[in-house]
Amino acid sequence: MMRPIHGGNLAWAAAVAGCSPSDILDFSASINPLGPPKSAIAAIQAHLGDLSAYPDPNYGELRTALGQWHQLPPEWILPGNGSAELLTWAGWDLAQLAKTYLYTPAFADYYRALKAFGATVQECPLELKIGSNVAASKCGLLLNNPHNPTGQMFLRETILPYLEQFALVVVDEAFMDFLPPGEEQSLIPLVQKYPNLVILRSLTKFYSLPGLRLGYAIAHPDRLQSWQQRRDPWTVNTLAAAAAIAAIHDSEFQQRTWAWLPPARVQLFDGLAQIPGLQPLESTANFLLVQCESSQILQQQLLQHYKILIRDCLSFPTLGDRFFRIAVRSNEENERLLQALFQLLAISN
Numbered sequence: 505m506m507r508p509i510h511g512g513n514l515a516w517a518a519a520v521a522g523c524s525p526s527d528i529l530d531f532s533a534s535i536n537p538l539g540p541p542k543s544a545i546a547a548i549q550a551h552l553g554d555l556s557a558y559p560d561p562n563y564g565e566l567r568t569a570l571g572q573w574h575q576l577p578p579e580w581i582l583p584g585n586g587s588a589e590l591l592t593w594a595g596w597d598l599a600q601l602a603k604t605y606l607y608t609p610a611f612a613d614y615y616r617a618l619k620a621f622g623a624t625v626q627e628c629p630l631e632l633k634i635g636s637n638v639a640a641s642k643c644g645l646l647l648n649n650p651h652n653p654t655g656q657m658f659l660r661e662t663i664l665p666y667l668e669q670f671a672l673v674v675v676d677e678a679f680m681d682f683l684p685p686g687e688e689q690s691l692i693p694l695v696q697k698y699p700n701l702v703i704l705r706s707l708t709k710f711y712s713l714p715g716l717r718l719g720y721a722i723a724h725p726d727r728l729q730s731w732q733q734r735r736d737p738w739t740v741n742t743l744a745a746a747a748a749i750a751a752i753h754d755s756e757f758q759q760r761t762w763a764w765l766p767p768a769r770v771q772l773f774d775g776l777a778q779i780p781g782l783q784p785l786e787s788t789a790n791f792l793l794v795q796c797e798s799s800q801i802l803q804q805q806l807l808q809h810y811k812i813l814i815r816d817c818l819s820f821p822t823l824g825d826r827f828f829r830i831a832v833r834s835n836e837e838n839e840r841l842l843q844a845l846f847q848l849l850a851i852s853n
Contacts (some may be wrong), residue, residue: 535833536712536833537837555742555743566583574692582721583740584740586708588717589739592620595623597674602642604643605645606626611652644674647663648679652678662693667701672702677703702722703723705720771838779850802814813830
């Protein structure tokens with residue numbers, strides 16, 4: 505079985521560990537361990553009877569709910585089969601430009617979406633700021649905020665100049681909702697001012713619903729209408745739409761997540777920092793990037809001896825085997841990972 509590009513491949517992990525997929529403790533996919541929300545599950549159950557009919561091809565109810573949530577007209581929002589599907593159409597638009605600047609290390613799916621349509625990619629290391637002297641009036645920019653896999657947050661003021669500089673700016677905010685409203689740096693409040701801005705959001709990570717495949721894009725209605733005409737019909741199923749509407753109104757789940765994450769992340773960071781050979785990076789998201797000697801060896805040992813899956817960074821070319829990424833999970837699960845790493849690294853050294 506081929507080594508996975510993305511996290512969360514439990515079938516591959518189980519084959520390496522020699523166990524059932526249900527026995528794997530998965531730190532490779534950055535999914536909220538508190539979910540799915542009971543409200544989303546209840547909505548799915550309540551709409552099982554609707555499976556005999558096609559979904560609304562325009563997703564009017566879902567777009568209205570998302571629009572009210574973000575204080576935008578519904579035509580500025582387009583739901584998709586995960587943000588990955590919408591990234592594909594953003595890649596099509598970026599490929600029409602002379603060049604697309606991409607901050608690295610970059611999520612492998614960005615390369616997939618750009619190369620699918622023959623886009624010219626200009627990689628830019630994360631620590632370097634794209635200068636104002638770059639002739640970018642016919643170029644695009646693709647970045648994510650918070651950044652994956654480092655967890656670094658771009659301040660809104662840092663991105664604003666790019667909206668004047670580039671013909672198209674696509675910002676993937678898949679992990680932005682892990683920050684409470686007072687701390688997030690979303691560009692959603694600016695989208696109506698800049699027709700060259702596209703924002704991608706995910707509903708699967710925060711609400712722990714990756715199996716439903718649901719995300720949405722926020723952009724000028726003309727752009728979204730062109731995507732709608734280009735893509736397959738009915739990309740969002742009835743149950744996913746119902747779950748999304750319920751989830752975004754679940755303020756209790758949101759508050760619980762915002763209260764859980766900071767102390768759990770500190771616990772995991774501090775524990776990793778005390779293990780010889782590991783250097784965790786500070787993060788604003790629900791995952792940590794960790795420098796090590798060999799992520800492949802460590803990943804294999806964790807699977808075979810402890811049935812724990814971490815995300816290697818081989819799909820991030822600038823990181824390779826020297827880093828791994830792990831999700832922040834419950835305190836008990838975090839401690840299980842830390843104990844396993846200690847057994848493998850600290851004692852052996």
